[in-house]
Amino acid sequence: MPRTVTVVGGGLAGLTAAIAAAERGADVTLYEAHHDLGGRARTAAAPYRTNEGPHAFLSRSPHWAWLNDRGLIGPLAPFRLSDVSGARFRHHGALRRTPPLGMVRLLGTDADQVPADVDFLSWASWRIGDEAARATAYLTSVVLFHHDPGSLSARFVQERLRRITGFPPEVRYPRGGWQAIVNRMAARARNLGVRTETGARVHTLADARPHDGPVIVATSLAAARALLDDASLTWPSGRTVLVDLALREDPRDAFVLSDLDGPGYVERFTVQDPTLAPKGEHLLQAQFPLAPGAPREDAVARGETLLDLGLPDWRDRVTYRRDALAEGRT
Template sequence: MNTPITVVGGGLAGLTAAIAAAETGAPVVLYEAHRTLGGRGRATPVPHVAHEGPHVFYADGPHYRWLKKRGFVAGLGFPSIGAAVKIGFRADDRIRKAPPSGMLRAQSRKWLQAPVDVDFHSWAADRWGDRTAAQIANAISVVTYDADTGRLSAAFVWDLFQRVLGPAVPAVRWVRGGWQQTIDRMAARACALGVAIETGSRLDTLPTGGPVIVATDLDSARRLLADDTLCGTSGFTALLDLGVTKDRRDRNLVFDLDAGGFHESYTMQDHTIAPTGESLFQLQMPVRDNESRDDAHRRLAAFADAVVPEWRSRTTFHRTATAKGRTGALDLPGTTWRDRHAIDRGDGVYLAGDMVAAPGMRGEISINSALTAAAAAVAAAGTGARRRVGTV
């Protein structure tokens, strides 16, 4: 195979597509607009390694098998045996050790099938009441970054809720060193396969002369492909990263059932991402309609007061940010992932990323869509590849 495959974008989707295509023997060129690879998988440099929002892997899908087979998620971190893992749920403005009884009843109903064409709040309120419906929606805002998760498709929200907070043991995995470790391993694998990587190369026109995989965010893809239909629904949240001196009063994990906030300690399972004697936390708070960023950050700081006592006097690392359009597609009533933007755009152009027609949540959509795009691009380039794109 002599026809090159071009990948535009060097984030999780772009690296996956480049590796998958190169593994068949296809020549691959990857263009990344920034000077470093990684996209939303990038992290701040040591000693405090923080990401743009919660970054974990779930080990219950084909995306994870693909990563694991190639060693990209080796070296997992877990809370140490015997460590005090303090999990909490904020309800009615107080922190409690367990979810309210109504939410517990809902969690146990894993066999229920929620409808696609009804909003989640209406469907859940009919079964457990308005208060429990709102609490479930707020609990899963950690995934959606949306202050009104209840407006989304009932099937979409219910599936996420059962996957993250259902009765089954969560399949969550943390890679020591964070996602940056995974990104670095993927970049090394791409180079070893002969992928030509051009960083600091922003493309304004679509390359010609072979299949092209556009693995950028949807806004960039819309401009590059001159396709105004490439729009999607995604979340908007305020973020707060805190490095603080350790304190036994701190909580490790808190779901805010009142307002959709979320708090997590990343040093609980990976002490390498902060200096000795420190804890690294990330908190988020969905931004409400017509709410300013400053007001959202004030609500987030008040949440931090409840879960990281006296954090202002203990802070060694502090970063605030907002993340908009960073959650992958959020499915509105009447839609599923199959209704999102098609991967095959025609004329040898393929779309990969977290807002296209592939299953999963957030980064999983990127990986699954990239594997599909790579297989199609290899097939379009010719039949001379040594083997097919591997899915696992």
């Protein structure tokens, strides 16, 4: 391990790199342009403790294992199997309690048995028919943030399908939002001697390299492209509208709304963690992917139609709303 390491970016990736380098004896400095660490894992302050879009961990992911090995997970909001009964699926314009039967036939197929050089829709249509294949592809938009998941590699999509539908469920929710994880990672970095400079935007590699040693760039792709002056750092990415919504409670509200007629997902996060919103209110976070060049309003309209189906009279119960467009984040 080099004696000195510089990390640019204080999100989860940057904090992970800083901790890993410091654990191996490096002298680490981390620069973060914002005044707070966390990047896209930051959680808003009370009363509505939103993450940047719907967030959850999957317990068989490599980053979960890395955090768990270091005791950085902390308290989790409970996930009860009974909550699954509150999940609803839009299919053919109506809300249903169960997904298409054909979808279930794919769940037993391991991703290693699926071709990587064929698109998911073509492969799945051969297995279960076009209609069920298209609905299954849209289900995976919850983790892919893509307007057309069926066009992606069959193996890539199938691996994620198996993880989001596995039993027992992999999903895990840090109590208090992801900021709690960020805070524990930041404390771990400080205890290892990492120097953290917040509010310190790095414009050139020379700014980031006061000493000899490697620089780890853990920023958005656009920021990395500018920092490294490398126009080749670009590739297709997801584009999705994020909607945060707080509503006065109604026992009829769905826990999860998954759109199988198009890409879209809504989750009521206060089901697991009531501390995320004031008492008597539900906090929901949603994302609705849209195609490149498509107007944001299209995704908002499609999303509000899904909300109409699963959240009765929601417009009359709104106490907080925030919309945003996330582009080039994946």
